[in-house]
């Protein structure tokens with residue numbers, strides 16, 4: 001497997017872009033592929049997908065899926081430097097989501113007082129706070145924190161660790177995370193140390209780790225992964241939560257809400273809130289049964 005240094009950009013109307021995103025989600029070979037979808041030009045109704053494949057194989061798969069979608073214009077940009085992700089994100093502004101302020105090294109001197117500041121640099125892991133799914137999770141968490149405390153928190157698909165670190169910095173006594181991607185786990189542990197947060201991360205698929213299960217039951221589980229694994233993990237997430245515990249789920253498109261919600265409602269959850277960012281959705285579900 002060779003490392004990819006391309007960005008794939010696609011333009012089309014909303015229906016076309018969402019259909020292409022659904023095709024990416026449905027392809028099991030592209031499970032780990034990272035992309036964003038957003039409305040680029042509201043007046044002209046132009047939507048845009050940016051994909052950041054990490055291997056040549058993934059790049060070929062994403063390009064083929066996008067090109068198969070009628071009505072979508074696809075371009076592949078070669079990125080000269082291997083550090084392309086850091087470069088492309090280095091100019092991005094900090095992200096504010098409720099009480100949380102997520103910033104990179106280049107914002108060091110501009111950190112506000114009286115906020116929960118999370119230093120997360122762009123790198124090889126997903127979750128600098130700029131993506132609609134991460135913002136949705138942080139906004140949902142911020143709102144819940146106005147009324148509740150969460151002693152034990154699990155972050156499934158931790159990426160940079162931003163969500164578990166946010167929990168550790170707001171009083172959670174236990175904050176653990178898992179990721180199927182080993183480099184993300186390493187980066188998340190580094191970020192926890194950098195932020196002086198008592199969060200720890202392990203390499204595991206879903207909740208499939210004895211120590212992670214042993215730290216439960218949890219008061220809150222974050223899972224910002226894609227719709228198919230959210231559905232597949234519904235029973236595991238339920239079993240990991242206390243009664244009245246909360247799941248904050250994201251990584252799903254608005255068009256996938258019904259499918260994901262159904263998997264949780266049928267297991268005794270109630271839907272408390274939905275947050276929309278671009279085409280993305282974050283769901284707040286509480287375990288009642």
Ligand SMILES: C[S@@+](CC[C@H](N)C(=O)[O-])C[C@H]1O[C@@H](n2cnc3c(N)ncnc32)[C@H](O)[C@@H]1O
Nearest residue numbers: 126127134157158159179180181205206224225
């Ligand atoms: C969209 S990123 C979310 C990162 C971060 N939690 C955030 O909110 O910004 C999804 C992460 O989930 C990981 N992932 C995908 N499927 C997973 C699974 N079944 N178990 C654990 N991690 C998974 C990916 O490797 C990726 O790092």
